[in-house]
Amino acid sequence: MxxxxxxxxxxxxxxxxxxxxxxxxxxxxxxxxxxxxxxxxxxxxxxxxxxxxxxxxxxxxxxxxxxxxxxxxxxxxxxxxxxxxxxxxxxxxxxxxxxxxxxxxxxxxxxIAPLIELGAGFDFELTARENIFLNGALLGYSKSFIQQHFDEIVDFAEIRDFLDSPLKNYSSGMVSRIAFAIATVIVxxxxxxxxxxxxxxxxxxxxxxxxxxxxxxxxxxxxxxxxxxxxxxxxxxxxxxxxxxxxxxxxxxxxxxxxxxxxxxxRTGSQESETFIFNLLNSNTHSTSEKIECVLGKDRFEVNSICESLLSKNRDYRTVVVVPGDDPPVVMSGLSIAGALDGICLMTKRAELSTLVSSYISRTRPERVIVLSHANIQENVLSSIKDIAGPSTEMHIVDADDLERLSRLAYRLATKLGAQWGHHAILSANRSGVASATVAPVFFLEPTPYIICSFAGQSNDELSDIFRASQTERALVVGNPTPLTDEFLNTLQDGRLQWTRIPEQPGDIANCEALSWLASEGFGRSNGYTTVFVIADDSYVDGFSIAEIVARESGAIISVDTTNLDSTVKLLDYVRANQSNLERIFLVGENSAFGPVMKDLICKVLN
Missing domain, CATH: 3.40.50.300 (P-loop containing nucleotide triphosphate hydrolases)
Known part of the structure; x- marks a missing residue:
């Protein structure tokens, strides 16, 4: 329910x-x-x-x-x-x-002068000139009054050049100009x-x-x-x-x-959580803290750009991996390659080359550019990347119709280019959610293959070959990849593979299980972090952009469902319980996810 x-x-x-x-x-x-x-x-x-x-x-x-x-x-x-x-x-x-x-x-x-519906009182087959008199009459203005104030209405609405065009050719913004000008022509x-x-x-x-x-x-x-x-x-x-x-x-x-x-x-949630947040918000507690920093942008591409600038302060990456930012499994494949080849993963839009990618490649002239396409990056974008990179840059384009094949082609390319894989691997379904973002820093702590598993049979045989070649000893299964049954996982590496499964589930639960796995595998801490990065459940892709920064800081990604008050209170309880250890808290994501109120609440908890 x-x-x-x-x-x-x-x-x-x-x-x-x-x-x-x-x-x-x-x-x-x-x-x-x-x-x-x-x-x-x-x-x-x-x-x-x-x-x-x-x-x-x-x-x-x-x-x-x-x-x-x-x-x-x-x-x-x-x-x-x-x-x-x-x-x-x-x-x-x-x-x-x-x-x-x-x-x-x-x-x-x-x-009363009501402006409650843009189309009310207008006939869209008539011209703007005719509609000014029609709408004015409906508001109770006489014809002589409208004639007297006609120029004032037209000048305020800025439509003089279009007065004799039918209103159906006007944008909603232009209609609103006329409506507002007529309604406020009197006091x-x-x-x-x-x-x-x-x-x-x-x-x-x-x-x-x-x-x-x-x-x-x-x-x-x-x-x-x-x-x-x-x-x-x-x-x-x-x-x-x-x-x-x-x-x-x-x-x-x-x-x-x-x-x-x-x-x-x-928001949804319990009455108790709402009362707690309401009282905290309206308390007199000091609401500033030097511990909180924001990595916020208008969308995931701007967040990715901010993270790139943080990563590139002290170095230029010689390997650049370009991925479609609206395709999370492809981004995970890109992070896996970037981590294994000491590169950086940048997001582009499908139909146009992101300014971030264009400016970074033209500025740094990397030795190698790898593009993961999944048949959804348009040809004009690929051509632009090639033109900007120039003839001296080694270009690799990995394009596949299905995500499983793409992830395996990406793995083989990284291996061919010299990746020395560690003992862990991450396996995923086509959708993996918050858990995938939480564990993404692993790619920059140990070269880790990322393999999507959608089909059984020959696909599973291929996975067995990949594990033998990469000497994988431990695996994390994220989401619900149907081919990866417990029985099949127990056959890998001649039955010696140690594996953990994190199924699809509410974001805060998946986040906790992913953090527990990181700690158990030696990639995280069990006694509290000094730096945490907070992301929103419904825009978990932002966690991919900060994966390398989290790895550098030995930090952790904490997710919160910003639409659920109970989840927000869990985050605030975590901050309060660990405030003696916490040195920095980053809010990462779109501006709409973490406004000033969320920052204010965390500050109040810290104080």
């Missing part, structure tokens, strides 16, 4: 704001909104009326909002946060008068903005924010802002409410609500 998102109420900090004798501009009182959906598909009116006549028409009730109450005072910039499907847009439509709540009421003082008492500021280019978003700030500062306009951007909520709003699955979770000062939402919003 899937874990449920927590929806219980956390805190109300509204009392911390100065009270006013004036009635609120918006009062939402005990609003509940139910929708009915048919439990069966009806394809015609005839079927519909027959179902009614037979009393077979059944509906399922969905509660989008459940007893929502809050006040918005004059001049407030009130943010509304919540994950997708939490009821934010439904609430905005109720406040705007588009929907009538099932239970409860909404009181409004003053006129509304209340402006409702539902995700409109997330559409369009950066410069226009800044322009819209300046218009909103001008309405607030000069005219006292009250603003209701729905946004997925925590930075935007913190920057523009003074108050905020967090709604989760139709329930209010927290209301109060915008920065506090936003930070709590970043830490807890949309």
């Amino acid at each position: 899937p874990a449920q998102t927590i929806t219980t109420f956390l805190a109300n900090q509204s009392d911390s704001f100065a009270k006013t004798s004036e009635p609120p501009m918006i009062r939402v009182s005990n609003v509940t909104m139910d929708f009915n959906s048919a439990t069966q598909q009806l394809n015609s009116l005839k079927e519909y009326f027959i179902a009614i006549a037979k009393r077979e028409l059944m509906f399922k009730r969905f509660r989008a909002l459940d007893d929502i109450s809050f006040d918005v005072q004059k001049g407030d910039v009130f943010g509304i946060l919540g994950t997708n499907g939490s009821g934010k847009s439904t609430l905005m439509k109720i406040i705007s008068g588009v929907l009538e709540p099932t239970v409860g009421s909404v009181e409004i003082r003053g006129n 509304p008492d209340i402006l409702i903005v539902d995700e409109v500021l997330s559409v369009g280019d950066f410069m226009f978003r800044q322009k819209c924010e300046k218009r909103i700030q001008s309405l607030i500062r000069e005219h006292g306009t009250t603003v209701l802002l729905v946004s997925h951007s925590n930075n935007q909520i913190e920057r523009l709003c003074n108050k905020a409410v967090w709604i989760e699955k139709g329930h209010i979770r927290m209301i109060g000062e915008a920065k506090t609500v936003s930070r709590t939402y970043q830490a807890l919003g949309g």
